[in-house]
Amino acid sequence: MPGEKEVRSIKFGMLSPDMIRKMSVTAIVTPDVYDENGMPVKGGVMDPKLGVIEPDQKCETCGNKLAACPGHFGSLELARPVIHIGFVRHIHEILRSTCRKCGRLKLREEEIDKYLELLNRLKDRWPQLAESLSEYVKRRAMKVFECPHCGEKQYRIRYEKPTTFIEEGPLGKLPPTFIRDWLSRIPDRHLRVMGYDPEIAHPSWAVITVLPIPPITVRPSILLETGIRAEDDLTHKLVDIIRTNERLKEAINVGSPEIIIEDLWDLLQYHVTTYIDNEVPGVPPAKRRSGSPLRTLAQRLKGKEGRFRNNLSGKRVDFSARTVVSPDPYLSINEVGVPVDVAMNLTVPLRVTSWNIDEMRKYVLNGPFRYPGANYIIEPNGRRLDLRYNKDLKAVAEGLKPGFIVERHLLDGDIVLFNRQPSLHRMSIMGHVVKVLPGRTFRLHLAVCPPYNADFDGDEMNLHVPQTPEAQAEALTLLLVQEHILSPRYGGPIIGGIQDYISGGYLLSSKVALLTKDRVSDLLASINYEGEIPEPAILAPKRAWLGKQLISLLLPEDFNFAKEAKISSGALKCVNEECFWDSYIVVKKGKFLMGVIDKNAIGAQQPESMLHYIVREYGPSFGRSFMDKAFRLFLRFIEMRGFTMTIDDILIPPHAYEEIKEVFRRALDEISRTITLYKEGKLEITPGRTLEESLELKILEILSKARDEAGDLAVKYLDPFNNVFIMAKTGARGSALNVTQMAAMLGQQSVRGERIHRGYTFRTLPFFGKGDIGPEARGFVLNSFVKGITPVEMFFHAAGGREGLVDTAVRTSQSGYMQRRLINSMLDVIVEYDGSVRSTYGDLIQFRYGEDGVDPKNASFGKAVSVDRVVRKHVGWRIE
Amino acid sequence: MVDMASEKFDILKHELVPRHEVLKPEEAVEVLRSLGVRPEQLPYLRASDPVARAIGAKPGDVVRITRRSPTAGRVIVYRFVIAG
Ligand SMILES: [Mg+2]
Ligand SMILES: [Zn+2]
Ligand SMILES: [Zn+2]
16 A cells, blocks of 8 residues: 555664653643633643544644544653653663763773674674673673773762662762763763663663653543543643642742752652652552552553553453353253354354345344344445344345345354363363354353363353354364364363263163163154164063163274273272173274273263274264264263262261271270370381371371271261262262261361361360370361261361362462463464474474474374274274 | 592483584585574574583584484484573
8 A cells, every 4th residue: 555654663762852842742831720711721731732632623733633633742841850760770770880970881992892893793683692791791880990981989879769879979869960961971882882772762861851741632531420520640640740840940949948949859759750650669659539549651551450461462352242151961062052142242244145145135134133133234335334223124135235244143053262261271262153042141061161161150251253254264173162172281082071971871881771662762862863773682571772782873883992991990890801890891893892981981081081082083073973962862861860969878877987986996096006106215217207207197197097997887888889989980070088078087187288286385276185196186087077077177177178278279370370471482482384383583492393293182192193002993802 | 429520521421411413514504494594593502501512512503412202213403502
């Protein structure tokens, strides 16, 4: 385009006093802002020359109206110069490395020449080296205490926060006027060696002589409902500066005593400092009348709410929605349920063609308030028509011609991006296919909870609608959920069975699941199965099908797999297919022959599982449809059978408690024996520990053994196939420890891995004698959740629980910060087509991605193929 | 006591130190051409690095490092030697 310019580079510098005066359209001379009539005062901070603020007004300076006037700077001549708080570090550095008399860098001229030449050579290719050279030069000059040029004796210069420089010599405190003259004396060549470009950032400009007054547009006043005008924080601060400046000028003119002038000068310095940065250490922040600190220049830029992080790195976007999420097992894992209300607000732009014009007309005719309709149409000339304010939709629909763009409502089948914060990995944003549903929540399949780390206790998620065909195609091919079933984190499926899917899979596949024809029909109907029903596995006394037969229907015909199930442990352990306990999974030629489905077969985040190999070997599409069908089947079965947890599942008979008490009594005896040994000095010392630590360890060991024993005891009285045990053993939810704590005893509570010992002097609570180190006094909980715990036990349990909460709170904030740093440093590093990893400047970071060029998501243990698996896949069993 | 400062200890023979070699200028040019980078776009190796000193690498040299990797077998990487 003619007249258009390209930004090649950006250079940051300081504004010189001359520049500020040149920019200025008016001098600001009075602290008055408005006159009696409420009109802005000429020469005040709201001078109309600084730019228009009201619509339809013409700018006095540029003649433009509100939309086109950029705003104009004014200027304020300070009666006495002040230090710019942002540059005190530089000022201190330069004062120390230059001569107090002649202002020259305190190095010999030949040295300066040598360094300058080296610097010029380094500057273009090694900017960082050039910077450290300048640092080195300055550090050397600072150590010189006699000027090599004029022979003047030099003194140390102390910086006192926030803006005072003190010479430890005859001058004492250096006033800004003196500092400015000193800095102005430094020859340009010497400034260049020190790393300053005097053309764009002369250090003497760091002492403010004339203050730029920003245009009103950057500090607009707001009209409150009460009709009172409220000024921006910056305006308030500017008024303070001008008022102080006037008082200072007056004091100088009438020849007031030096102390008064000094005081006013310091006050001016304070106001200018807080105007620039209101969070300087050592300076009391300027406050509003309400007591809250003012938000001045630095505060507008800094931190999470600042211009950079809030407005430039992150922005609010259109075509997005956010609401609470809830589960929907009847969706596909690729889908997301979108409320109708949301679907009527989010739109997809579609170009009208002769092929789709009838459909488009239908949308326009329905309009913005009837689903499925359209909210806007865009004419070929770029004119936007808001259908909300259009009375005659019929005419608009008829006027539709190829080339128009219709922004129609979101429809089933559209592709959208779905996201849950914190977005810690790639799978935090995935592409979903829209399914418009009643209700007010987004709905997602339960199998995609792990990648988002979502649950339904009030979690909200965001949804974005890609607008261009390119973006839609990209989302569909790269971001769709099924493309992310396998995680690069551990090369296994991150999307998979959780909780009831695992319990359901286990119940359906266990050999006691004998199904009548009715049941089989019901189950197969739930997955819209359309093939033949297989022959029943059992013919007499009644025809019955096995759950395993139904699962086989979903498996690929040539699929072979064998692995120990999760339940394979203890008495039910199976290590190969010659095993009676049905805890070894065998799939041959797509037939589920043996074993049960549990976490090891279909669990999320389980590498090397049946699900993993199905997805890996038959592709994401098949993997997705397998999960959709299998999970629905498992849920249907668990619904038919019923699955819950009752108190009986964890309730043991009263005499069992006596046995548990006996276990505890034995542990007590052992502990007191151990303590006796300790007191006699006969206790065996654990290597690397003190005697006291060894005792503690021994006690902990005895107590943990006692809990395990109690747990085993309790389990003896419980039905090993009750629902709680099914969940624990299959990996659906909970663990053996959870069962023990519910049924038998909670055991030792700990804080920082030690028995609880803090609290009162020599005891945890006043209920115990001083120096009591017995189990009960140190946080051992004898009771179970079912039986109920005593108040003292409850206190210890709370102490242990609190540690867990604190840990998570601390960890999330720490890992969040670490994540931010990592992302900021790596976000534009890419893998090039030659497999190398490079920065945007083309710098090589890795010669081959990860040294081996392997995508961990598609690899098995770092190798492209696992020979073991290939053999098993084709032969069907392991050759031993 | 082993005298680490003595000349008898050759770090190049240590099993954790992979093979380093200074490339001839022609080789270096060919490597840079095939990677499509300027020398300073390679990762750096300080001339004061013990291995750089042991093989006599000078600032401006390109060093080839050949190491074993559990997943990739033999891995070749390059370093640009800088002063310091
Ligand atoms: Mg939650
Ligand atoms: Zn203007
Ligand atoms: Zn001098």
